[in-house]
Amino acid sequence: MEKILAIDGGPKAVTEPNGDWWWKVGDLEKWFVNRVIDDFDNAYDELDKFEEEFRQLVGTRYALATCNGTAAIHSAVFAAGAREGMEVIVPSVTWHASITPILHCGATPVFCDVDPDTYCADPDDVRSRMTSRTCAIVVTHTYGNPADMDSFLDIVDGTDVTLIEDASHAHGAEWDRKQVGSIGDIGCFSLQGSKAVTGIEAGVATTDDPALYDRMLVLGQYGRIEKLAVTGEFAALRNMGLGVKYRANPMAVAMARGQLHRLAGLNSSRRRWFQRLDDALHEIPGVHSQAVYPKATRGGLILYAGTIDADVIGAPVPMVLKALAAEGVPTTPEITPYGYGAMHLEPLFNDFEFSGLGGPWADLPADTRRPMSPGSLPVSERIHRSRFWLTTPVDPSPEWIRQVAAAFAKVAAQGPRLSELAESKP
Numbered sequence: 001m002e003k004i005l006a007i008d009g010g011p012k013a014v015t016e017p018n019g020d021w022w023w024k025v026g027d028l029e030k031w032f033v034n035r036v037i038d039d040f041d042n043a044y045d046e047l048d049k050f051e052e053e054f055r056q057l058v059g060t061r062y063a064l065a066t067c068n069g070t071a072a073i074h075s076a077v078f079a080a081g082a083r084e085g086m087e088v089i090v091p092s093v094t095w096h097a098s099i100t101p102i103l104h105c106g107a108t109p110v111f112c113d114v115d116p117d118t119y120c121a122d123p124d125d126v127r128s129r130m131t132s133r134t135c136a137i138v139v140t141h142t143y144g145n146p147a148d149m150d151s152f153l154d155i156v157d158g159t160d161v162t163l164i165e166d167a168s169h170a171h172g173a174e175w176d177r178k179q180v181g182s183i184g185d186i187g188c189f190s191l192q193g194s195k196a197v198t199g200i201e202a203g204v205a206t207t208d209d210p211a212l213y214d215r216m217l218v219l220g221q222y223g224r225i226e227k228l229a230v231t232g233e234f235a236a237l238r239n240m241g242l243g244v245k246y247r248a249n250p251m252a253v254a255m256a257r258g259q260l261h262r263l264a265g266l267n268s269s270r271r272r273w274f275q276r277l278d279d280a281l282h283e284i285p286g287v288h289s290q291a292v293y294p295k296a297t298r299g300g301l302i303l304y305a306g307t308i309d310a311d312v313i314g315a316p317v318p319m320v321l322k323a324l325a326a327e328g329v330p331t332t333p334e335i336t337p338y339g340y341g342a343m344h345l346e347p348l349f350n351d352f353e354f355s356g357l358g359g360p361w362a363d364l365p366a367d368t369r370r371p372m373s374p375g376s377l378p379v380s381e382r383i384h385r386s387r388f389w390l391t392t393p394v395d396p397s398p399e400w401i402r403q404v405a406a407a408f409a410k411v412a413a414q415g416p417r418l419s420e421l422a423e424s425k426p
């Protein structure tokens with residue numbers, strides 16, 4: 001006999017507590033932050049210390065702290081020479097911050113589709129969108145799952161195209177045993193409050209290339225340029241640089257320094273339970289968890305993600321998600337109504353009118369935005385319509401994992417009833 005769904009008044013499948021959530025902040029972080037306050041006169045030294053530690057973690061020559069991950073991506077795209085007439089290829093399954101800096105530089109975002117199983121940029125689709133005007137490719141390691149970096153290195157090999165890794169979700173992730181953020185030309189990490197390493201608001205860019213490093217420095221690191229510049233190219237601008245202030249708050253990076261001590265442990269426990277849940281969900285028709293390339297090791301693991309096949313289950317995805325939430329699965333069907341799926345259809349990147357605004361927005365050249373119609377990136381759009389996310393605890397018990405998998409199985413087996421419910425209370 002079928003079990004009664006919780007959404008229908010039956011018992012919840014998930015009763016076990018999930019334990020700590022990922023964003024655990026404790027005495028260690030407080031100790032690091034308090035030291036900055038107590039030694040106020042030397043507060044900015046904290047930036048150098050964090051950068052040295054982050055550089056060592058990722059294995060690059062340089063790391064540059066920023067006030068958030070968006071600023072890191074803006075610095076990277078700017079350093080890649082993005083400007084009017086140039087194109088930057090970017091996936092549609094990502095956060096807006098991988099894309100908007102391209103417009104702020106006056107360049108054209110060229111959206112690419114993603115791999116249907118890993119949700120990371122599809123190398124073949126990227127290759128087909130390369131032109132003589134492509135100056136950069138931004139590749140997102142979606143939810144901490146590394147993109148196919150061998151293929152992207154091949155694509156840029158012998159060109160001047162800058163390969164930027166958006167590793168905002170992927171602290172400590174690896175491709176072929178190399179840390180993400182050290183594989184392309186520039187890596188960008190968010191240290192915002194939901195991330196594996198957080199300062200509540202901060203970011204960091206990594207690179208081996210002194211010229212790219214200096215360009216990022218001159219854009220946004222007023223006050224640090226003379227001390228840190230490597231090439232001397234911008235010496236005439238002294239410490240003013242271009243005057244944008246993307247410098248990080250020392251208290252935020254102090255907190256992130258504390259978090260770096262937790263990263264290895266957090267990543268290993270999270271990898272373990274993600275894999276267990278992957279194995280369990282694999283058995284359930286109509287439920288697909290995000291796949292991982294054989295050379296990839298997940299890190300950061302900001303969200304446990306997958307897709308629901310409505311045709312196989314026989315019920316609309318929103319109803320499946322509601323039923324899962326009712327069972328006690330920590331699904332987050334709508335973190336925001338946009339992002340991670342169909343960014344190419346957002347009005348900002350299509351036909352929204354900017355009249356009255358300043359800067360490049362006032363008068364965007366006609367070719368800066370290339371409106372796309374529904375259906376133009378079929379895989380990204382399908383993921384957008386069918387995704388699920390679980391808010392992710394640190395180290396849940398095997399019983400919690402078993403119960404979450406049982407909740408998926410219970411819901412997936414009752415498509416006809418869910419369809420009826422969807423019709424009666426849409």
Ligand SMILES: Cc1ncc(COP(=O)(O)O)c(C=O)c1O
Nearest residue numbers: 068069070095097168190191192
């Ligand atoms: C993929 C991706 N890139 C960039 C960012 C921007 O980071 P921040 O919020 O620190 O500016 C985020 C933030 O969540 C993100 O998810």
